[in-house]
Structures are given as C-alpha cells and as structure tokens.
Amino acid sequence: MTEVLRRYGPVLTTVILLAVAVWIVGLVVLPQVLMVDFSFRPMLPPAKIGGPEDVYTLKNYATLWTNEVHRAIFVKTIWASALVTAVTFAVCYPIAFYMAQVAPRRRLPMLVLMLVVPFWINELLRTFAWYIILAYSGPLNILLVALGIFTEPQRLSGGDVGVIVGMVYVYILFMVFPIYNALESLDRHQIEAARDLGAGWLRIHRRIAIPHAKPGIAVGCIMTFMLAAGSYAVPALLGGPQSRWFTEVIYNWFFEGGNWNQGAAYAFILLVLCVGFILLMMKLFRVGLTDIAK
Amino acid sequence: MSRDVQLDRVTMRFGSLTAVRDVSLSIGAGEFFSFLGPSGCGKTTLLRMISGFMEPTEGVVRIGGQDMRGIGPNKRPTALIFQNLALFPLMTVAENIGFGLEVRGIPSSRRKARVEELLDLVALPGTGEKKVTDLSGGQRQRIAIARALAVEPSVLLLDEPLSALDLKLRQHMRAELRAIQRRTGVTFIYITHDQGEALTMSDRIGVMRAGVLEQVADGQTLYDHPATAFVAGFVGETNRFTGTVAETADGMAALDTPAGRLLGRNPRGLGVGDRAALFIRPERLAVDGDGPNRLTARVSHRDFEGSFVNAFLTGPTGTLMVQIPHRGQSDPPLVPDTDATLTFRPQDAVALPWEGE
Structure with a gap:
C-alpha cells in the first residue's frame, strides 16, 4: 500500500483505488447482490412491488425440488459437466505431457500455435463447425461408415454425445495449459530415475508425473467444470430437446418465462454448486489456494 | 550379485557428431571403475548407453555376458545415480528408497525392513519419515545411494554425484562411496571430470577425450606411464x-x-x-x-x-x-x-x- 502511494503519489493512488472500488462494487458485488435479492422475492406485477406481498421467501429455491424435469436437468448438467471434465482431462493430459516432457524444444512453438489457432475463431463458429462435422450426413459419419465402424450413419448431434464432444473441444486449452505449466517444471531426471528403478510408464505417471502436476490438474478441472456447467452455446447448438442444459432453463426463466426471480434463484443454485465443486476438487487433490495461484 | 560389464566396439552418433567412438572395454564384476574426462568427452553418453537410456549406434553392451540390445533401463540390472540425484521431492525418504521395491511388488512390511537396513548402510537410521527437502546435501546424496542399492543392482552407475557438494563433504563422501562399494561388492561405474575423485576411489580409470577412450589403467600407472599426451596433461x-x-x-x-x-x-x-x-x-x-x-x-x-x-x-x-x-x-x-x-x-x-x- 505504502509502495503504491510512494510510486504514484496521493492523487493518482486515490484515483486508482476509486476506480478499483467502483469496478468491484458497481460491476461485481452490486449486480450479484441484486440477483440474490431477486431470488428470494416472489415474482409480482410492477404495481405490487414494494407492497405487502413483496416479502422474502424460499419459494423460488423450492421450485427446483418440486419441478421434476428441472431437477433432472440440474442433476444431468452436473454429471455431464463432470463427465466433460473427465474426458477433457483424459484428452489433454497426454497432450500436455507430450508438450512438456517429450517434444523437442524447437517444435514447441508450432504445437502451441496449432492448439491456439482454432481459438482465434469465435466459440459460436467453432461450435457450428462441430454441428456440421457431427451432422447426420456430415463428414464424420461418412468416414465412420467408410471405415466400416458403422453400417449406417448415426445421430451424433442433437444428443448428449454431441454436447460432450463439442464441450471437450471448446475447453481443451483451459485444461492443457495449466497441466502443461505444471509438468514443464518436472525434472526429466525424475522420470528417468523412476524408469531406471524399474517403473513402467503407468506407474511413472501415477507416482511421479500426476502428483507433480496436481495443482495444474486441479486448476484445469475447476475451469473446465465451471465453463461446462455454465455453458450455453454448445448445448443450445449441439444438443436437442432431450439433452437440455441447466443454463438453458435459467435462460428460459429470464427471457421466455419473464420470471427473473425464479431465474436468479436457479442461477444462484448453480453458482453455489460450482463453488462447492471447486472446494471439493481442492480437498480431493489436497491443494491449497496458494498452489493454484502458482 | 555383482556382474561384469563389457563394451564391444561401442559407437554413438548424434547426426554428424560422434559422441562416443569405437570404445571396447571390459569392467570386472565388483570393480570400482571410473571414466575420467573433460566435459563433453562422451563419458555421460557412455553411461547412458550402459544404463539403457540410449542405444549405441554401433556395438554391443553386455552385462554379465548378456547382450543388452533392446532392453530398456527399467529391465537392466543397473541402477543410476544422477548428477542432481533426482530424488522424488513429493515422497518421504522411506518412499524414495522403497520405490524400486514397490515397483517390484514387494509387500510393505518387507519393504520397510529393507529400507531400514539401507538407511543403516548409509548411516542415516531413523530418517525414513523425513521429507527429502529437509535433508542436507550430503544426506540427500546418501539417500540417492540407498535408493539405487535398494533394487540390488549388479552394476551401480554414478554420474558425477559429488559435484554439487562442498570440498570437505566431497572428500568425506569419496571414502564413504569406496566403503559402500567394498561392503556391497557391487560393480561401480563412476563418471567424473575430477581426477582427484577418480584417482582416490577407483580400481581402474578410463581416460576419455572427444569420444575416444585414450587409456585404461590404475591411477598410478596413468600418472607414471601415460600412454598419450592428453592423459599426461589431464591427469595430474x-x-x-x-x-x-x-x-x-x-x-x-x-x-x-x-x-x-x-x-x-x-x-x-x-x-x-x-x-x-x-x-x-x-x-x-x-x-x-x-x-x-x-x-x-x-x-x-x-x-x-x-x-x-x-x-x-x-x-x-x-x-x-x-x-x-x-x-x-x-x-x-x-x-x-x-x-x-x-x-x-x-x-x-x-x-x-x-x-x-
């Protein structure tokens, strides 16, 4: 604090602090508080707002327990997000390990570029690309039939498969880079030492590489889960009526049902769940906040 | 059980660079053999070929008479002590030493007994539950030796393991290494650029320059009867x-x-x-x-x-x-x-x- 004051002088320091305060309070805290406040009030016509019926209630939260369809979607969103996280990890760990430990240094920029370039395109467009790839008469189906894996084209999009495939692709970077960062600091000699002592590849990963990369894996999983659980575009485009995502339900409450109070309650439940997931992951991986900040 | 190591016309090329050129040598079972040479002379490459991390471009490495071609480092009867020791920082001392035993599926009760035995051998009893990072340089050195000996290798390979220690500790560890070698009877192959280390510890020394083995002899012969101008200038x-x-x-x-x-x-x-x-x-x-x-x-x-x-x-x-x-x-x-x-x-x-x- 005194360091900031010494460097920028009293006037500039005040301006910086005020700007940060306005940003945090006005753009982060207040809207959230407003939404939380919304979520505990009943939906009323404008005339009755502030009247005797405008009292705090848990009714909006209770809706999720009474509405079976929504509850099913909520539960599905959680496990599907967990599944997306798991699949993304399974796809990204080998990539990250290859980049950090196997690939020659000079090939690294090319690899990173190949990973990043698709992300220069908007998420919506990338998702549309998968919409085409997964289409009934799309290239993937043609390929699978040509290879003899299927005898006839399959419905790949419009269901859970499409949603999960699309999400894994969209969130790859958020998983690859934290794990890559963690694995890069692993001394190659440790892997060699384990190998020299007789360990096979599976054990080397289980006992040496994965424990070392734990903070990175935790960060990657947390980010992927959060993004997956809060995703709207991918399930809306690649999913169908039977693979609805909880975010779509929230969206409907806000913009189609016009019930902001109900929507806010649902959104808040999702937020609490995500925070719960983060804490669970941190406990599971036995990592602290400081490990993650690294 | 200690075994001999034979290098038969071993050559290693990296592209146009020849790191090791036509080295033939027989190291006896239970011998303390050192490769001595300046950095970049190919001695580490040679060690990596014996340990199995590299396959020679030409020639054969035999351990105990067995051709080692196609046998990975995890399947060879060798154990390597790395220059930076490469202890596993997330494991305790006991887990480090027991790692090789764990890999071999030895039950934890027997593993524990063996770890205690090895900690006694390297004069660090009772440190099993400590974290590796809490140990001093010399202690870490001994844990690395214990970890390598735990798998009962026939040949122990040491890649300048003392270079990170200060002078006094280094001199102490020389005597210690020699004593451990005598006690265990394992073949030691030691890599160093420090002629003092090579002369004091080894039964025989191979002097290397630019990938070529210039002379193989005991320390006194190297000193008194150098075979090449390089050996005469490098040793002493x-x-x-x-x-x-x-x-x-x-x-x-x-x-x-x-x-x-x-x-x-x-x-x-x-x-x-x-x-x-x-x-x-x-x-x-x-x-x-x-x-x-x-x-x-x-x-x-x-x-x-x-x-x-x-x-x-x-x-x-x-x-x-x-x-x-x-x-x-x-x-x-x-x-x-x-x-x-x-x-x-x-x-x-x-x-x-x-x-x-």
Whole structure:
C-alpha cells in the first residue's frame, strides 16, 4: 500500500483505488447482490412491488425440488459437466505431457500455435463447425461408415454425445495449459530415475508425473467444470430437446418465462454448486489456494 | 550379485557428431571403475548407453555376458545415480528408497525392513519419515545411494554425484562411496571430470577425450606411464616441452626443444624427426641437480602449501612448475626474479607423440 502511494503519489493512488472500488462494487458485488435479492422475492406485477406481498421467501429455491424435469436437468448438467471434465482431462493430459516432457524444444512453438489457432475463431463458429462435422450426413459419419465402424450413419448431434464432444473441444486449452505449466517444471531426471528403478510408464505417471502436476490438474478441472456447467452455446447448438442444459432453463426463466426471480434463484443454485465443486476438487487433490495461484 | 560389464566396439552418433567412438572395454564384476574426462568427452553418453537410456549406434553392451540390445533401463540390472540425484521431492525418504521395491511388488512390511537396513548402510537410521527437502546435501546424496542399492543392482552407475557438494563433504563422501562399494561388492561405474575423485576411489580409470577412450589403467600407472599426451596433461600437473625427436636409443628419446636437447623415456617408439612432447612432473624437477637434462628459468613466484612449495618459473617454453617438499632450512633457495637451474632424470620424463597446438 505504502509502495503504491510512494510510486504514484496521493492523487493518482486515490484515483486508482476509486476506480478499483467502483469496478468491484458497481460491476461485481452490486449486480450479484441484486440477483440474490431477486431470488428470494416472489415474482409480482410492477404495481405490487414494494407492497405487502413483496416479502422474502424460499419459494423460488423450492421450485427446483418440486419441478421434476428441472431437477433432472440440474442433476444431468452436473454429471455431464463432470463427465466433460473427465474426458477433457483424459484428452489433454497426454497432450500436455507430450508438450512438456517429450517434444523437442524447437517444435514447441508450432504445437502451441496449432492448439491456439482454432481459438482465434469465435466459440459460436467453432461450435457450428462441430454441428456440421457431427451432422447426420456430415463428414464424420461418412468416414465412420467408410471405415466400416458403422453400417449406417448415426445421430451424433442433437444428443448428449454431441454436447460432450463439442464441450471437450471448446475447453481443451483451459485444461492443457495449466497441466502443461505444471509438468514443464518436472525434472526429466525424475522420470528417468523412476524408469531406471524399474517403473513402467503407468506407474511413472501415477507416482511421479500426476502428483507433480496436481495443482495444474486441479486448476484445469475447476475451469473446465465451471465453463461446462455454465455453458450455453454448445448445448443450445449441439444438443436437442432431450439433452437440455441447466443454463438453458435459467435462460428460459429470464427471457421466455419473464420470471427473473425464479431465474436468479436457479442461477444462484448453480453458482453455489460450482463453488462447492471447486472446494471439493481442492480437498480431493489436497491443494491449497496458494498452489493454484502458482 | 555383482556382474561384469563389457563394451564391444561401442559407437554413438548424434547426426554428424560422434559422441562416443569405437570404445571396447571390459569392467570386472565388483570393480570400482571410473571414466575420467573433460566435459563433453562422451563419458555421460557412455553411461547412458550402459544404463539403457540410449542405444549405441554401433556395438554391443553386455552385462554379465548378456547382450543388452533392446532392453530398456527399467529391465537392466543397473541402477543410476544422477548428477542432481533426482530424488522424488513429493515422497518421504522411506518412499524414495522403497520405490524400486514397490515397483517390484514387494509387500510393505518387507519393504520397510529393507529400507531400514539401507538407511543403516548409509548411516542415516531413523530418517525414513523425513521429507527429502529437509535433508542436507550430503544426506540427500546418501539417500540417492540407498535408493539405487535398494533394487540390488549388479552394476551401480554414478554420474558425477559429488559435484554439487562442498570440498570437505566431497572428500568425506569419496571414502564413504569406496566403503559402500567394498561392503556391497557391487560393480561401480563412476563418471567424473575430477581426477582427484577418480584417482582416490577407483580400481581402474578410463581416460576419455572427444569420444575416444585414450587409456585404461590404475591411477598410478596413468600418472607414471601415460600412454598419450592428453592423459599426461589431464591427469595430474605436468610440464611440457614440445619439439622434434633428434635421436632414439634403448627405449629413450632425445628431443630438440626450445629449452635445448632433453632426454626422456620413449614408450611409444617415436622415430627420429617425429613431432613429440616431453612431459615431466613438477615433483620430479630438481634445483641444481646433476644429469643431462638441464635448463635455466627465472623464478616468478612461489606458493607455500605447507608440506611442499610450488614454485613457478618462466623458461624458454613458458611457465614451469616445480614442486619441492618442505623440509625446513634445507629447502633449495628459489628467490623471485633470480635465475635457477632445473634438472631432471631422463627416466622420470616421458616423450609422447604430439599433434596439437
């Protein structure tokens, strides 16, 4: 604090602090508080707002327990997000390990570029690309039939498969880079030492590489889960009526049902769940906040 | 069980670079063998080929008579101690030492007993539950040795493991390593650029330069009877006089050098007119002695080292070093900025082929 004051002088320091305060309070805290406040009030016509019926209630939260369809979607969103996280990890760990430990240094920029370039395109467009790839008469189906894996084209999009495939692709970077960062600091000699002592590849990963990369894996999983659980575009485009995502339900409450109070309650439940997931992951991986900040 | 290691015409190329060239060597079971050479001489590459992390481009590595081609480092009866030790920082000392046993599926009760045994062997009993990062450099060193010995290797490979330690600890660990080697009887193959380490610990030493094994012998032979000019210059201090062979007779050669005609042994059979270098150790040079080899040089300075004095003189061939034992008042006077006459016996000097400089 005194360091900031010494460097920028009293006037500039005040301006910086005020700007940060306005940003945090006005753009982060207040809207959230407003939404939380919304979520505990009943939906009323404008005339009755502030009247005797405008009292705090848990009714909006209770809706999720009474509405079976929504509850099913909520539960599905959680496990599907967990599944997306798991699949993304399974796809990204080998990539990250290859980049950090196997690939020659000079090939690294090319690899990173190949990973990043698709992300220069908007998420919506990338998702549309998968919409085409997964289409009934799309290239993937043609390929699978040509290879003899299927005898006839399959419905790949419009269901859970499409949603999960699309999400894994969209969130790859958020998983690859934290794990890559963690694995890069692993001394190659440790892997060699384990190998020299007789360990096979599976054990080397289980006992040496994965424990070392734990903070990175935790960060990657947390980010992927959060993004997956809060995703709207991918399930809306690649999913169908039977693979609805909880975010779509929230969206409907806000913009189609016009019930902001109900929507806010649902959104808040999702937020609490995500925070719960983060804490669970941190406990599971036995990592602290400081490990993650690294 | 200790086993021998045979290198049969082993060559390693990386693209156009030949890191190890045509090395053939037999290391006996239970021997303490050192590869000595400057950095980049190929000794680490050689070690990695024995341990299985690299396959030679040509030639065969045999351990206990068995061809090691296609056998990975995890399947070889060798254990490697890395230069930076490569202990597993997320594991306790006991887990580190027990890792190789864990890999072999040994139940934890037997593993524990074995770990205790090894901790006793390296004189660190009771440290099993400590974190590796809480140990000192010397202690970590011993844990690395214990971890490697836990898998009961036939051959223990050591890649300059003492280089990170301070001088005192290094000297202590030399004795310790030698003692452990004698106690366990395991074949030790030790890599170092430090001739002191190689000379004090090894049964035999292989001196390497630019991928070529220049000479294999015990320390004293290397010092007294170097086979090449490189070995003469690399092992121990020496004075060098380059010139041309003028005469040869009875295993001796006379060289014409800028310091005059000098006589020395001629083990490599140099002929008249060959380029050669004559090497003489600083402690074999005498002040004002007798004999055919005499040269005059100006004293520049002298370093008193306790039991001996190192004097540096400027002669016709550059700086000369003379080592004189310190025996009190009878030390020869070497007063800076005066001329002194140095002499040596022909049988103390050796003439070897010289291509360099």
